[in-house]
Amino acid sequence: MSIFFCRSKNILFCCLILAVLSGCSFKSQPAQYHTLSAIDRSEKQVSGRSNFTVMIGPVLLPETLRRPQIAVRTGDTGIAFLEFDKWAGSLRDDTKRVMVENMGILLNDAGGIVVSDDMPVEPDYRIWASVTRFDGMLNDSVRLNAVWTLKDQKNQRVISMNPFFVQQPVTADGVSDMVMAHSLAIASLCREMADAILNLR
Numbered sequence: 001m002s003i004f005f006c007r008s009k010n011i012l013f014c015c016l017i018l019a020v021l022s023g024c025s026f027k028s029q030p031a032q033y034h035t036l037s038a039i040d041r042s043e044k045q046v047s048g049r050s051n052f053t054v055m056i057g058p059v060l061l062p063e064t065l066r067r068p069q070i071a072v073r074t075g076d077t078g079i080a081f082l083e084f085d086k087w088a089g090s091l092r093d094d095t096k097r098v099m100v101e102n103m104g105i106l107l108n109d110a111g112g113i114v115v116s117d118d119m120p121v122e123p124d125y126r127i128w129a130s131v132t133r134f135d136g137m138l139n140d141s142v143r144l145n146a147v148w149t150l151k152d153q154k155n156q157r158v159i160s161m162n163p164f165f166v167q168q169p170v171t172a173d174g175v176s177d178m179v180m181a182h183s184l185a186i187a188s189l190c191r192e193m194a195d196a197i198l199n200l201r
Contacts, residue, residue, distance in 0.1 A: 033088040034070065034179045038101035039187050050113050052124040054103060054197060055153070057117025059096040060130045066092065070175065071135040079135065085175045095131070095186060102190035103127075110198055125200075126153045127193055136181060139173035144185040150196055160196065164189055 065071060069081035087094060096116055104114040115121055129148040136142030144166050150159045168185040170178050 035088045036098045051111030055123035055126045061092045106194035126151045142181040
């Protein structure tokens with residue numbers, strides 16, 4: 001009886017050791033972190049002039065995008081969140097950061113200085129953006145829907161409210177390719193904003 005009990009304990013002990021070793025050998029997949037990118041700064045030369053200032057913000061995003069996982073459309077009404085592909089920071093803050101960088105590059109030749117709304121300056125112009133959709137499908141396209149407002153901050157006058165829509169193709173089937181399409185969609189929005197300001201100068 002005691003021999004059987006000892007053998008049972010040994011078998012149980014061996015099973016526990018195998019279970020622990022198996023758990024160590026099958027590690028969970030590491031998460032990949034992504035960030036948006038601005039347009040190529042080499043396209044513009046640095047200007048020494050400072051003729052006007054533009055403030056970007058606030059930038060509002062839907063509640064569904066206020067999480068680290070990257071959103072992927074699964075149909076007209078379906079949406080999924082990638083467990084192992086995440087934004088490196090807040091998508092809202094990253095979107096505003098890239099908008100500031102893009103606008104600074106696009107307005108540089110005209111002497112424009114672009115800052116975010118957390119800077120203690122009184123700008124000449126201010127831009128608000130309310131994003132209603134910013135997601136896509138792998139190996140398909142990214143959609144950016146927004147309404148942006150341009151204000152003459154000095155005179156406290158709203159110049160225009162503008163709807164914006166772009167469907168940016170995703171050129172390959174990787175998540176990084178879809179993230180690049182997100183960046184290109186923001187670049188299209190910024191070009192429209194920059195043109196509106198330049199037309200006022």
